[in-house]
Amino acid sequence: MLEVTGIRKTFFAGTPNEVRALQGVDLKIEPGSWVNVIGTNGSGKSTLLNAVAGAFYVDEGRIRLDGTDITRWPEHRRAKLIGRVFQDPFSGTAPTMTIAENLALASRRGQVRGLTFALKGPRKNELRDRVAAMGLGLENRLDNPIGTLSGGQRQSLTLLMSALIRPSLLLLDEHTAALDPKSADQVIRLTQQFIERDQLTTLMVTHSMPQAAFLGDRVIMMDRGRVVHDISGPDKKRLRPEDLLSKFEELRRANQLDESAAEMLRAQYV
């Protein structure tokens, strides 16, 4: 269970480049729940995920995971609880290391790494089984450098790695956005398979309205560093991609209105 209360983050505070990326976000995710995050570019979706993962410390607010306050934990410590997949397929794997080595690294996420051999016989067979279960035929290429694989294959493996030991929270940040449609489909199918099999608590940022509408059991929409819509339960079940598009349109109009109002005020008073 993830509980985020009142988190704020401002980049370059006090400079002309100041960005208020998160302006008071509250979010509670029940165990086993799958929440999709949508929103325009720059609305703070990645910043929210990065704040939870610990890429930086928030300026205000608290983050609790499984009942533990992790607000001041460094990123590598939170990794014990959190599995991540990034947008860039190159971010999630070490290219010159083999598939087996990458998986071995992931199989000790957040654990002490000692002087035992990483790929002893039985260990490697276990990993081979996990790869084979994905059905991509990669189990025969365990000793190839991961850099020789396609983006889709690498992203599938990154997904497997993030869930190799069950995370308390899975963070997916537009993890299919950089892939061709066929690979994106495949990765989404795997995502669904892993999340459903292990009942993973998931926060998934997506740019795809069909993904947001048809997958998971809740959608939140962000705008300018805030959560502006939160759809769950029966509403989520009925949700269609068009509904989400019209919410975007609404938001665009409201923002335009804000801007023209500001323009008007400026014209009058400045």
Added chain:
Amino acid sequence: MSLLIGSLTIGLILSLLAFGILISFRVVAFEDLTVDGSLALGGAAAASLIVADWNPIAATLLGALAGATAGAVTATLHHRFDINRLLAGILVMTALYSVNLRVMGKSNVPLLSHPTVMSYADGLASTLFGDQRLISVSVWEAPGRDIAALLLMFAVAVCAGVVLFLFFRTNLGLAMLAIGDNSRMIRALGVNVGLMTTLALFIGNGLIGLAGALLAQYQGFADVQMGIGMLVWGVASVILGESLVRSKKIGLLITGAVMGSVLFRLLVAIALRWGLNPNDLKLITAVAVFVALVLPKFLSHGSRVVRRPSRA
């Protein structure tokens, strides 16, 4: 023949230096400039202890430990105090010059009248060759002591290489390898990158300190200047090794580092033999490294030792 054997021996000793550079520059992608200082520190510490009648093996290991500590200080300056990597290395290297003078109490400590690890070579020579002073190797003759020293250093280099290779197959070693490859990923997998880099520089400079300690005992003295140019020397060896093995696999890179170090030393010996002015040696080494770094960019493949594309 003596010249050849001497070059091979020094090449093997300096392959430990190349291992150290491989670990910092390649494995964790940290441009560590401590090298010149930590090599001299290893030599200075070992020599001072030997002169104080310590057991030569203990003195050598403590020399390595001293070098290792210097590396850990550089990494800590970077990670704890946010000092730029190059500057952190330069600070430590500069400070070490004074430290080394303090350790030795003077700028040069001769070892010829003390038992050193090379005395074991004498022992080895008398076991292997009995009373024969000159041993014929095919058509040449060489002093048995030199051959024994060569064998001893070969054993040291091979042992160090094998231990490193095995280390990089453990969970800990694998995590270290991943830092240079994709530090963002390994952080997301729960590794404290700052701490792991510190460990890498500790091990790397430990090997470099070991090279310094052995070099001092082989040449019969430690000198405060003995580290100058060693960084570039090591980088040259690693690049040469990489181009020989043409692989990014750690086992081959380790093998390449030994081959590169020995080959480079031989090339230098030959050049000196042909009348190269020793004063020009460092200039030529630097130019050779420059060419090795720039050439692949023109050929658009090959060595990536010093700059690795970062995917932060």
